[in-house]
Amino acid sequence: MSHANAEVVHGDNYINHSKGIKSWLFTLDHKRIGIMYLFTVLTMFLIGGIFALGIRLELFSPGMQFLKPDQYNRFFTYHGAIMVFMVVIPLIPAALGNFVLPMMLGAKDVAFPRWNLFSYYIYITGIIVAVSTLFLKGVDTGWTFYTPYSIRSSSSATLVLLGAFIMGFSSILTGLNFIVTIHKLRAPGLTWDRLPLFLWGIYATSVIQILATPVLAITLLLALLERVLGIGIFDPKLGGDPVLFQHFFWFYSHPAVYIMILPAMGVISEVLPVFSRKPIFGYKMIAAATFGIALVSFLVWGHHLFVSGQSAFANFVFSLLTMFVAIPTGVKVFGWMGTLYKGSLRFNTPLLYALGFIFVFTIGGLTGVMLATVSIDVHLTDTYFVIAHFHYVMVGGSILAFLAGLHYWFPKFSGKMYPETAAKVGAWFVIIGFNVTFFPQFILGVLGMPRRYADYLPQFTTLNRVSTFGSWLLAIGFVTTAINLIYALKKGAKAGDNPWGALTLEWQTASPPPMENFNYDPVVTEGPYDYRGAKALMGSNA
């Protein structure tokens, strides 16, 4: 985008600029905050993943293997709550976006660096409050906390509700920060039609965070007050309506899943042009579709209430509206395919993950359209079909895209290059393992296996065992990837400033970047994917 490489200075960078744990814990630098988020989120991913492995291990055979049903209920509750609130929601925006967004804008930092650090500590506080319950009575309501059970269940529910409430503010502050940064701190020449699609994704995500998360906050607060004060709004015993809780809860939680996927799509939109060495196909359409998806996401929450007692009329309306989200999504997939077509493809790990994403996310999205159809949903709801659907989009979507982004930006974060072959091995284990784990669950759902049950009928055994085996492949993939990247941090080859030859601003400065991001004032003179005139920027490690 700009041709000021000659001014890049090496040596002092954000890692070695100041030393000691305090300089990290009290930093105001968005890059350091991003790295702290990254490590925390990955730690929570490990914990949530252990619960997942526990679930799959228990489901290896019918009957109870090593868990009692009460414990099983806690396993899937914590798996869900940790993965949703502590991993996937903050994942790409906080762990990647914090680092990359200001740099892509040519800015020195986000608009409000202190609120940025504060949002990290709010996140940590929420985690501690919620996860402390693992050492108390534990929660078994499912991550959705439906009333009236969540009103009456174990004492730990209060703390988990409180922890999630606290974490919501982290999400809100991050979103607020990003919106103002994008509005006010763009480098000269960075007009809206030159904004990288990753930033369009983060921007739309931030708007959703601002609008939806507060409703989660009031929902959790009211549920807390129900438990503590018995106010009665959601409690049928006192004249309240439990389905009203579901309306409140899903008004946030549906847009929340688009908080999870829009940044992921943004990463894919960055990776594909770089590794196809081609401009993105349909830039304006993809940017518009991003906001289209964000808007539609607020209109469809009732599809989680199809069998909860929602009226037939509302079922019809929500079903219709839900189908609409497939349109902008399809536009994006089409744009990605158009980018790859006749591109000069380099099969580095980021591209491998991106290709995996397109395949897996499409399956996930199409099964979503199936579930949006009320007559089908009535049979498939609360079965493994739903579980497979949302894992396809959340894991197959967000996690694969995250891994694409992590490998893509790894040289920028660390100044080192990861070993390519080992990374690819990890990627294949993840992609194949993921499909082996979750594809059988579509079939199990259609055959009638209910979700959130600690046991199942004997005829479901084979498919469950295949799925459990898949979970081990998935685990091997994640562990391999982790070991590879940790090794690369210590012993990786030195990466150049721009090993991929990308055109966005973050690559036009040192790897790792200096504290101030740029040693010059960046000026943007062309689009972020304008590869036609950029052969000279081809990096040495391409």
Next chain:
Amino acid sequence: MAHVPAAERHHAHHFSSGVEEFDACKQGVWIFLVTEVLFFSGLFLAYAVLRVFHPEMMHKAHKLLDWRLGGLNTLILIFSSLTMALSVSAAQRGDNKKVIRYLWITFVCAFGFLIVKFFEYRHKFIEGMLPGSHYTYPHLTEKTAGLFFSCYFVMTGIHGIHVIVGMGLIYWLIRRAKHGEFGPNYFTPVEATGLYWHFVDLIWIYLFPLLYLVS
């Protein structure tokens, strides 16, 4: 944090000018207010649901509130919005004495609001007009009357917490103003707190008729 006199204040390093910093901060507050609207929207929805499905109960229960106290509180908050706005103008003109004076009046109004609320709440507690399952008022025996008071206490309670936070912010401003930190070239915190305070007034502008007046 050290107290920097207004004339010496320098904008944060990642902004290119004081104007950019001011605009960014202002926009940040407006976005925060968006989150507050959505936060309260859940409460307004819960209230609406109760009104539509339990109209007689809501009608009878709302009569137990004293609209004169509610009206008094409305006038207090509106006046405090005026004084808050005047303190911003004073900061823009560099009239530090007026800044502090108007901030104090706003603070006292906020405190007055809470005093009135205290008396209202006390009356409710004594009479047993309590939320949900704690409702014991003998002269209104509609089965779900506790729900009205759940709404009343949660809505005015959360609003009250916002008032208390506002008082904290105003007090902080007074301290900073006493150190001469605000002037025509830097009054961002006053402006930001002003926006927040007007929003607190806004919520009450809707709460008052909904809870006290409409049947």
Next chain:
Amino acid sequence: MSNHHQPHGQDQDGAGHHHILSTSLALKIWGCLVVLTIATVAVAQVDLGFWNFTVAMLIASMKATLVCVFFMGLKWDHKENAIIFSTSFIFMAIFMILTFGDLLTRGNVYVHGSIVPEGMVHAKSKFKKPWVSSPELIARGNELFHTQCVMCHGPQGHGDGPAAAGLNPHPRNFTAPESQWKNGRKPSQMFETVTKGLGGMPSFASTPAEDRWALVHYVHSLGSPDPKDTPEDLKKIGIDPTKDDGGGAGEKVIPIGLAIDELAH
């Protein structure tokens, strides 16, 4: 939205950049707000029925607009901020409208019309003349009652089940005297109620007729044994008491029992 590139240290442009709200304008706005407050209190003393709410909200919105535009400075600010703030109300509206879209149309779940069979009373029954009470029917009714009805009507049929708290009107107390029964307490009248539904009571037309009769007889047994059905009462709901199956064209209900039979084998 371009960025200003000013050399560091020059923050003095702050004064020229901002609009200052004059004291006189501020006082005028405050005056309007006070007047509107008095107006809303005054209007609330008059009973305008439905319009009280609308007028109150209109006045509140006028006050809110005055605060936003003048006190909060949207009139003189970047248009962005006004757009940002108004967006919140759009989404608040979406939240409320779609939720009410569900809450207000709940009654439609139980569809009246062609799905409710007209020939309901002619449905085949394993019991002969199920409109006549018998200990077997009452026992069957007892069983059914405790699976399907206790949630609302309570274990003794006093209308005090757990779900009853949220229902308006209240579920029927089956021990109440006949005057309190909207459709009457004769078995045929109870049969009509359980078939068609009534108020918050859903229709149980898809339950086989004999089960409905069993429930009717059980519920009837909870109160006084009178009133009983006369042949005219039975004719009113289309039953010919001389025939074992009540006469009529035969099964016209949704054949759930048949379907279940087929599936189970």
